[in-house]
Amino acid sequence: MSRAKKSWGFPRWGEYGVNSDPVGVRECDFEGCPEKADHPAPKSTLSDERWWFCVNHAAEYNRNWNFFEGLSNDQAREFAEREANTNAGYSSADPYSWGGGADKDGVSRVEREALDVLELEASPSPAEVKARFRKMAKALHPDRNPGDKEAEKAFHRVRAAYDLLSGRSKIYKGS
Ligand SMILES: [Zn+2]
Numbered sequence: 001m002s003r004a005k006k007s008w009g010f011p012r013w014g015e016y017g018v019n020s021d022p023v024g025v026r027e028c029d030f031e032g033c034p035e036k037a038d039h040p041a042p043k044s045t046l047s048d049e050r051w052w053f054c055v056n057h058a059a060e061y062n063r064n065w066n067f068f069e070g071l072s073n074d075q076a077r078e079f080a081e082r083e084a085n086t087n088a089g090y091s092s093a094d095p096y097s098w099g100g101g102a103d104k105d106g107v108s109r110v111e112r113e114a115l116d117v118l119e120l121e122a123s124p125s126p127a128e129v130k131a132r133f134r135k136m137a138k139a140l141h142p143d144r145n146p147g148d149k150e151a152e153k154a155f156h157r158v159r160a161a162y163d164l165l166s167g168r169s170k171i172y173k174g175s
Helices: 055-064 075-090 109-117 126-140 149-166
Strands: 039-042 050-053
Touching: 039 055, 050 055, 075 109, 075 149, 109 149, 126 149
Parallel strands: none
Antiparallel strands: 039 050
8 A cells, every 4th residue: 555655656658568478468557566457447537548457456546546637528427428338348346447336325436526526425316416516616617716727627527527417317316
């Protein structure tokens, strides 16, 4: 748990392929890790490219990944749907695979993050989601915070989280 806390040390920028195993066993993309990599993880929310990690580094990467960074509007929802589809094909019932499956409430990691962005507990009603979004979006709106880059980023995160949650009604109570 102590390795590369800040800079993260991975992945092996620029040398990917240089050390590739001739017999075709994929090695973990975390620098210095010789483990077999059978866990794909998206390089960014907006990219189709993937890193390949061992089970432990996939879990660590997953925990440190900021889903809503640089994300706006419909991209969150599209990404979540794509991950839900592709992830099932990689490894079913694997708690460390990208996307993390779903927790005991049936909420995926991405949905949980969206709830966190909106500072909501699990299973809010659609009305609660909407009310929270309106309140936060109003406070963070660029018109109210001219030139404030942090507020602008936060506004986009809130917007993306709302778009994602409002498009995935299965997590809502009674729906
Ligand atoms: Zn590894």
